[in-house]
Amino acid sequence: MKYASTRGNVAGIGFIDAFMMGLANDGGLLIPEQIPQVSVAQLEQWRTLEYTELVQAIFELYVDGEIPSGELKQLIESSYATFRTPEVTPVQQLKDDLYLLELFHGPTFAFKDVALQFMGQLYSYVATKTGQKINILGATSGDTGASAIAGLRGKEGIKICILHPEGKVSRVQELQMTTVLDDNVLNLSVEGNFDDCQRMIKELFSDIDFKNKHQLAAINSINFIRIMAQTVYYFYAYFRITEPGSTKKINFSVPTGNFGDIFAGYLAKRMGLPIHKLILATNENNILERFINQGVYKPDQFKMTYSPSMDIQVASNFERYLYYVTGENTEQVKSFMQQFAEKGEIVIDSAMLAIVQAEFSAYGVAGELCLQTISKYNEETNYLLDPHSACGVAAAEQCAGQAEITVSLATAHPAKFDEAISLCGIKQTFPDAIAELSNKQQRQTKVDGDLAAITDELITFYG
Numbered sequence: 093m094k095y096a097s098t099r100g101n102v103a104g105i106g107f108i109d110a111f112m113m114g115l116a117n118d119g120g121l122l123i124p125e126q127i128p129q130v131s132v133a134q135l136e137q138w139r140t141l142e143y144t145e146l147v148q149a150i151f152e153l154y155v156d157g158e159i160p161s162g163e164l165k166q167l168i169e170s171s172y173a174t175f176r177t178p179e180v181t182p183v184q185q186l187k188d189d190l191y192l193l194e195l196f197h198g199p200t201f202a203f204k205d206v207a208l209q210f211m212g213q214l215y216s217y218v219a220t221k222t223g224q225k226i227n228i229l230g231a232t233s234g235d236t237g238a239s240a241i242a243g244l245r246g247k248e249g250i251k252i253c254i255l256h257p258e259g260k261v262s263r264v265q266e267l268q269m270t271t272v273l274d275d276n277v278l279n280l281s282v283e284g285n286f287d288d289c290q291r292m293i294k295e296l297f298s299d300i301d302f303k304n305k306h307q308l309a310a311i312n313s314i315n316f317i318r319i320m321a322q323t324v325y326y327f328y329a330y331f332r333i334t335e336p337g338s339t340k341k342i343n344f345s346v347p348t349g350n351f352g353d354i355f356a357g358y359l360a361k362r363m364g365l366p367i368h369k370l371i372l373a374t375n376e377n378n379i380l381e382r383f384i385n386q387g388v389y390k391p392d393q394f395k396m397t398y399s400p401s402m403d404i405q406v407a408s409n410f411e412r413y414l415y416y417v418t419g420e421n422t423e424q425v426k427s428f429m430q431q432f433a434e435k436g437e438i439v440i441d442s443a444m445l446a447i448v449q450a451e452f453s454a455y456g457v458a459g460e461l462c463l464q465t466i467s468k469y470n471e472e473t474n475y476l477l478d479p480h481s482a483c484g485v486a487a488a489e490q491c492a493g494q495a496e497i498t499v500s501l502a503t504a505h506p507a508k509f510d511e512a513i514s515l516c517g518i519k520q521t522f523p524d525a526i527a528e529l530s531n532k533q534q535r536q537t538k539v540d541g542d543l544a545a546i547t548d549e550l551i552t553f554y555g
């Protein structure tokens with residue numbers, strides 16, 4: 093399997109090189125040159141696999157022999173040994189036609205661990221094999237940073253710097269990042285919001301000289317390997333709730349910010365998993381809801397919400413979807429992205445909008461409804477949803493049709509977002525790993541929200 097850019101000027105890149113390149117060198121995003129196809133017979137063979145076996149079966153299609161199977165197996169087993177349940181991503185039934193796919197049983201209690209535990213292992217593998225130094229740089233709306241730091245702290249030959257928007261992540265998210273005191277970790281607390289952090293990261297990665305000089309590597313979902321790792325649980329969940337030969341219509345409802353996790357679902361569907369609809373759930377930062385319902389992609393005023401990990405206006409993975417919805421037309425992707433840079437919006441025609449709407453439904457969940465959903469499920473089913481997962485469930489209730497079954501992705505543990513839970517008048521008990529955080533020492537560097545100030549910090553840190 094080779095990888096190519098959505099903008100057409102990078103192609104023929106192998107798996108490890110795609111992993112290390114992160115953002116494509118032409119400013120686009122990397123995608124596999126062909127999406128691997130999984131037949132119905134193959135799907136049925138995968139049905140009974142354990143989680144890590146399923147990971148291996150799917151990754152083999154993308155790694156294409158670049159990592160020997162035995163070594164890949166070890167990487168996968170070490171990655172998922174850190175999870176608190178052997179099922180890794182268990183499925184729970186909430187009511188007749190609604191299931192939750194719990195993705196928060198990893199070390200930092202959010203779904204980002206599913207991909208980042210593996211990427212941590214893979215960076216180590218590359219650093220050891222090649223003797224290369226690797227400097228990781230990422231922006232976070234809260235969970236990616238915590239998860240990447242957990243996966244890479246103390247690792248030989250690797251340094252990691254994470255930008256987070258000052259005061260705009262939850263208390264637990266901040267503590268999970270800043271209480272890690274290993275020398276190879278730098279937390280920059282940036283004045284501004286997540287979009288500012290993400291834009292500056294993209295600028296740094298687009299500066300190829302800077303990227304090469306400092307051996308920068310990306311952990312954000314601009315890295316295709318993250319998407320690949322997230323496709324696995326769509327398959328896993330599907331097998332848990334269907335019987336062989338099932339013709340039930342299965343939707344997935346996905347709380348969305350950067351269009352990463354839902355794009356993984358789209359990729360699973362394109363690989364051959366019979367997903368009916370992908371329901372895109374947003375909060376009040378609803379650029380993606382407006383795109384799907386109206387065909388216009390245009391950022392609006394940034395809002396702080398109860399689900400801070402989805403407080404994103406410009407979704408970095410959206411370009412990957414544009415590539416597929418244009419029929420893999422790199423010229424059209426380039427022209428859309430240029431339009432976006434110049435006019436601040438992308439407008440698609442009605443034929444393309446029809447394709448979008450055949451694949452996706454969307455619903456933007458207002459703050460009030462998010463809290464009501466948390467309270468309602470807590471009372472009726474005794475299940476405490478975190479505010480992101482509540483957006484997924486609320487959108488599922490709005491968008492799922494009769495006789496359809498929806499699997500809603502539970503992307504975080506409620507203990508990470510007690511700010512919202514306590515507004516519902518609910519007092520939760522915290523897992524030990526979270527309760528202990530507030531007694532720990534913190535370290536972070538405050539920095540102005542401009543590229544020059546951040547570049548200075550990076551040069552000092554990476555050396």
Ligand SMILES: *Cc1c(COP(=O)(O)O)cnc(C)c1O
Pocket residue numbers: 202203204235236313347348349350351352353354401402480481503504
């Ligand atoms: C990152 C995150 C999301 C959004 O995921 P994307 O891949 O950015 O769409 C949703 N919920 C939680 C808890 C997250 O951490």
